[in-house]
Amino acid sequence: MTTVLVVDDQPLVRHAVADILSAHDDMEVVGLAENGQEAVDAAEALHPDVVVMDIRMPVLGGIGATERICAAPELRDTRVLILTTFEEDENLVAALRAGASGFVGKGAEPQEIVRAVRAIHAGDALLSPVATRALIDRFVSAPAPQRLPAPELDHLTERERxxxxxxxxGRSNQDIADELVISPHTAKTHVNRIMVKTHAHDRAQLVILAYESGLLVPGA
Incomplete structure (x- = not known):
């Protein structure tokens, strides 16, 4: 059973998402919140598996709430799925840095939202094609920044790099396994070790680390 907290300042959206998820036997909506502060309080009280989080909200926005939830040691197993309009692509990087595990559009089909919740609960980073393009375009179009120091990369083996x-x-564990001729379990083990060594909350933050450290150059 996947427990879910739904956060949105619009009652119609909040209840619609809750109804979509509650219709599935493997999901339970354990709480609703209408702003980021309520989301943080509810997450601390309920320890949901997944928080479906809007970005623009009063009191405390979704990015700030995501950062607090993902930084809380007692919520290390809670994942945040950002509910967004993809026009707000300037928020994608900030949300990933804050610890979000993926994005889903407010205009998505009900089954897309369900699949998104299942995916990030399973430990996958969920960047839809639209969100991925917006994220990569942001790196490609931005002025070339200085590479940020990433001493944690020094602890990685050649294979882990x-x-x-x-x-x-954007490769899945299965893709990695196929390309490196290893088992999916071994691929997952490598990814988990990398996250531990780099202090990344999930795979999405590894994307940010690779770009900002200069390990991966857009277009290369």
């Missing part, structure tokens, strides 16, 4: 690059390019 190779796997990190593949994760940053």
């Amino acid at each position: 190779e796997v990190l690059l593949m994760v940053a390019k």
Whole structure:
């Protein structure tokens, strides 16, 4: 059973998403919140598996709430799925840095929302094609920044750096396993070790690390 907290300042959206998820036997909506502060309080009280989080809300926005939830040691197993209009692509990087595991559009089909919740609960980063294009375009079009120091990369083995690059390019564990001729379990183990060594909350933050450290150059 996947427990879910739904956060949106619009009652219609909040209840519609809750109804979509509650219609499935493997999901239980354990709480609703209408702003980021309520989301943080509810997450601390309920420890949901997944928080479906709007970005623009009063009191505390979704990015700030995501950062607090993902930074809380007692919520290390809680994942945040950002509910967004993809026109707000300037928020994608900020949300990933804050610890969000993926994005789903407010105009998505009901089954897309269900699949998104299942995917990030399973430990996958969920960047839809639209969100991925917006994220990559942001890196490609931005002025070339100075590479940010990433001393945590020094602790990675050559194979782990190779796997990190593949994760940053959007490869799944199965894709990595096929390309490196290893088992999916071994691929997952590599990814988990990389996240531990780099202090990344999930795969999505590995994408940010790879780009900002200069390990992966857009267009290369």
